[in-house]
Amino acid sequence: xxxxxxxxxxxxxxxxxxxxxxxxxxxxxxxxxxxxxxxxxxxxxxxxxxxxxxxxxxxxxxxxxxxxxxxxxxxxxxxxxxxxxxxxxxxxxxxxxxxxxxxxxxxxxxxxxxxxxxxxxxxxxxxxxxxxxxxxxxxxxxxxxxxxxxxxxxxxxxxxxxxxxxxxxxxxxxxxxxxxxxxxxxxxxxxxxxxxxxxxxxxx
Numbered sequence: 087x088x089x090x091x092x093x094x095x096x097x098x099x100x101x102x103x104x105x106x107x108x109x110x111x112x113x114x115x116x117x118x119x120x121x122x123x124x125x126x127x128x129x130x131x132x133x134x135x136x137x138x139x140x141x142x143x144x145x146x147x148x149x150x151x152x153x154x155x156x157x158x159x160x161x162x163x164x165x166x167x168x169x170x171x172x173x174x175x176x177x178x179x180x181x182x183x184x185x186x187x188x189x190x191x192x193x194x195x196x197x198x199x200x201x202x203x204x205x206x207x208x209x210x211x212x213x214x215x216x217x218x219x220x221x222x223x224x225x226x227x228x229x230x231x232x233x234x235x236x237x238x239x240x241x242x243x244x245x246x247x248x249x250x251x252x253x254x255x256x257x258x259x260x261x262x263x264x265x266x267x268x269x270x271x272x273x274x275x276x277x278x279x280x281x282x283x284x285x286x287x288x289x290x
Contacts, residue, residue, distance in 0.1 A: 129211025
């Protein structure tokens with residue numbers, strides 16, 4: 087009986103460790119460890135002939151906000167969300183991205199050496215170097231698959247007027263006046279009465 091429980095326990099530990107490894111490699115998981123590198127179109131070495139012409143592997147014209155990925159792990163059309171909240175569109179690839187050269191060379195731990203590589207596009211070398219010098223080389227990113235529906239933005243516009251205090255009675259209101267509450271606050275006053283603005287003067 088004890089031997090059976092021991093074998094069962096070892097099996098559960100093995101399955102859990104395998105699931106953890108798969109989650110780290112699966113781009114549909116909540117977060118992935120990535121080595122984020124940079125490339126650019128102008129400004130010296132670091133741009134090949136395709137990048138200088140703003141050509142991507144998908145045919146889209148490269149622009150800021152695009153990135154190169156390994157399409158076997160992150161499908162083209164996916165959105166890569168960086169820790170600062172900015173989003174990159176996966177439209178390009180490259181041999182250094184696919185073989186994870188930067189992660190294998192710079193990684194200090196097993197997880198860093200196993201990280202995916204994402205190459206962030208910039209127009210100029212100066213922009214790319216400025217970004218790289220102020221951001222850590224390894225970050226956790228979120229990948230939104232291309233077929234997932236975008237999150238709807240809340241609609242905060244309304245055509246109805248907003249009553250700041252619809253139940254309040256304006257000051258200096260005579261006893262025989264009537265107040266009707268509704269979408270608009272209507273105050274019926276006797277002839278010759280003066281209605282004061284309870285909000286005071288607004289605007290310029």
